[in-house]
Amino acid sequence: MTTDRFEDLLRSTLKAETEAAADRIADLEDRVILEIEERSPKLLWHEWLRQLLAPTTGSRIGQLLVVGATAAVFLFVGMGISSNLLRNNASPRLSLQPVRAADGTQEVLFVLPAMDAENVAVVGSFNSWEETQLSDQDGDGIWTASIPLSPGRYEYAFLIDGRWWGQDPLADEYVQSFGEFSSVRYIGRGGDEV
Amino acid sequence: MYRAQDEVSLLRASLQGDTSAWGEIISRYKDAVFGLCLGFLRNRADAEDLSHDAFIRAYVNLRKYNLDRKFSTWLFTIAANLCRNKLRYRRNHPTGEMPLHLQGGKDPAKVIDKEDQHAQIQQALTQLPYSYRAPLVLRFYNDLSYREISEVLSIPEGTIKTRIHRGKIMLKELIEKERDPA
């Protein structure tokens, strides 16, 4: 098959598969606008986190829920910070805009909700797997640390009162080493903003 | 009401909080965004979800959009990034998903010749690594230029050309292998 014919076939395939599924987006406008216009719930967002994010070494479903819920909450928080949809005072620490130095080093935020923990730390390839403490100064159960990282790939995990928690909801991906999960973040890739 | 309005007015109005104006923007771009997501993710439900998320995120970040820049490129960049994140997440949480060419209740036994070609390409596209598939979708579904693709995927233009060239070859090889597994 000549290149032109193959390209035409590729084009028509992509077009056909989109059209075949068009019903999925028939009322997309309405759904999006509905979500935009809805006011934030009275329930403080971090209470959701508390319910959903008690760390466990538990089931995959539990972890998926955690990840999904946290991702949803963080998107929501991001929306709130960006466009004042939230009325409450969202924590100023949760700035989702990483600050870049001239050499590309970024202050990278590590965040973990852990309501009943006394000590939360992060270990990873950026600190030779030696503990960097997270802090929860206002006692709301959200532990944070800001770590300067130069561009590259980093593996890490959290330690919650000495227990390993390898799946950071904010990670770019998960890997397994020595039979346990670790989280991965890629720092410095252009176009990751927005 | 908004039919006649040009895009810039709609975007300005959206920035002011006019959600109907944003709704009109969505109408104009949803096929393009959905097709992009479907091409990248090879799954209808995910494509639907991410199309939704893309328009939410674009609205929320509209303040950061530079009106001099082409809107579609900016929008597609948002969608592409969301898809890439989804794929990374999916790699660590595999689900047994039905192949795209069988979704929608198609009976594989009843596929006729022309559809069969489509189904073959769909299947091959799904097997193609994302880095090759994404430029192909942006080129042959969204009709973007090499420069625009380069912006959307944050990859040098020369690399895009190579990926598209090699991607087409790999697609053909995958189709051949499917026809003749020996």
Added chain:
Amino acid sequence: MIRHRQLLVGFALVLLLGLAVTAEIPLHEFEQALHGIPVNDIDAMLGAIELGFGQPDFPAEQLLRLIDRLAGRPAPAIEKEAVLRVITHAIEEGLPIEGMVDKAFEGLARSVPMAQLENGLQQLHILLAEIRDLLYSRGIFSAGPGAQSTAINALPIERFNLLVLHISEAIDSYLSGGGSPFESQLLFEEVHERLTQLQGVILDPMDVELVFERINPSDLTQVALTAVS
């Protein structure tokens, strides 16, 4: 008064000397650290480390820290030495060891048994060597340290080492996660994904394209099989 001045000058000299020396880590600090384990075959190891000093981007400080941390572990010295030996062998072969050092740190942090740690490092070691050979066999070479490319596919060694490192680590990660070496397409996808993520960030885009041009899925399967057998 004179004595005070002599003391001050002496003190200043010592300070200056200290400053000059901390620019690099002196070999005797490694010797001390190795004694802390204690290591039997200390001369061989010191020889390897000295070789390492001559290599670009050699992670001297990290290695020293690793030796110290190993020393502090409750485990037979002979097992710790075995772990270190995998790394020093890699240094002798001119392979980039930062991935191995990091893996060792992680293993120690996770309290992995020394034997398992040694196996894990050995797997990565083999991958590094095999990947380097694979790149060479496909015409991708390393030029001398800091050199500009003289031949088209001779990369400065720092860039070459980064390719070796990240390809090997991607395969190592894949295998450690239970991936099968025989699933060539999946394995290739893993490597492809990682290189793509880092392309233009810490990996030169053209270098990455060169790899994709020359290496195919079945090559990676061969390498992976060597590492697991």
